[in-house]
């Protein structure tokens with residue numbers, strides 16, 4: 178099937194994920210509009226994109242000669258209509274909240290060109306719960322990135338009830354063009370593929386800490402030793418953001434009504450204290466230089 182090419186991208190929500198997604202598109206040659214409701218968030222996004230790009234240059238993944246051209250492809254605005262006006266593809270990465278996302282999609286439907294495709298990077302909300310906020314249910318889908326985007330290069334693509342083959346194929350080709358392996362989610366699934374599996378691990382890791390069975394450090398240590406990985410589930414939740422984890426758990430809980438799915442107290446306690454993980458300098462660990470990065474971390478256990 179020959180499908181229309183994406184020529185320009187708009188990212189709505191320029192936080193942790195939006196910034197990475199926008200940068201990935203710019204690195205691969207796409208002009209990108211970054212939108213956020215907050216000017217401060219856009220400012221932070223520009224700074225973080227420049228430093229993430231430097232990290233990629235240092236790692237030899239991007240040529241230093243390209244640096245300025247890549248950054249010049251990215252523009253920032255607090256005006257949604259300006260960001261959306263010329264987009265062929267819009268990728269939404271705002272808060273994990275159904276009402277907020279539906280409102281963003283309703284406005285985007287108004288401001289994006291009629292042929293534009295609207296995608297959500299939601300971690301747990303199926304596009305079929307958002308599609309009715311638009312008049313183009315054939316042109317919407319889930320496109321789920323994981324972080325760090327440039328180091329973990331895959332996306333999960335999932336249709337709504339009316340997503341057309343053309344929309345799906347266009348985005349599949351686009352994803353490949355920005356260096357992502359595009360996995361097809363073959364039927365509707367809260368959490369797609371990877372997040373379902375990660376969710377089971379995360380839910381149980383939180384319960385083990387919440388029930389006082391083990392410390393977060395020991396949860397991570399046992400996981401890291403047995404699975405031969407460099408990072409444990411609690412450290413990964415710190416990187417994701419404990420508020421984001423709580424919002425995602427809340428979506429699962431609202432869907433299932435199962436009390437064991439409710440976000441556990443250990444999360445709300447930390448969030449109340451402003452301990453959201455890496456972004457606030459404290460979560461399960463303190464940053465920078467969290468204990469789990471120490472060479473001795475796996476040689477000891479909590480007292």
Ligand SMILES: NC(=O)c1ccc[n+]([C@@H]2O[C@H](COP(=O)([O-])OP(=O)(O)OC[C@H]3O[C@@H](n4cnc5c(N)ncnc54)[C@H](O)[C@@H]3O)[C@@H](O)[C@H]2O)c1
Pocket residue numbers: 189190191192193194195212213214215218269270271272273274277281298299300301322323324416417418421425
């Ligand atoms: N954090 C992760 O590891 C991760 C991974 C994959 C997917 N996701 C998903 O990506 C989305 C964003 O997560 P994040 O971690 O980047 O969150 P974040 O809090 O870092 O960023 C969200 C941004 O959206 C902005 N925003 C909120 N409401 C808005 C609106 N109505 N209009 C415009 N901007 C608005 C906020 O100002 C903020 O800058 C969520 O749906 C999350 O589930 C997150």
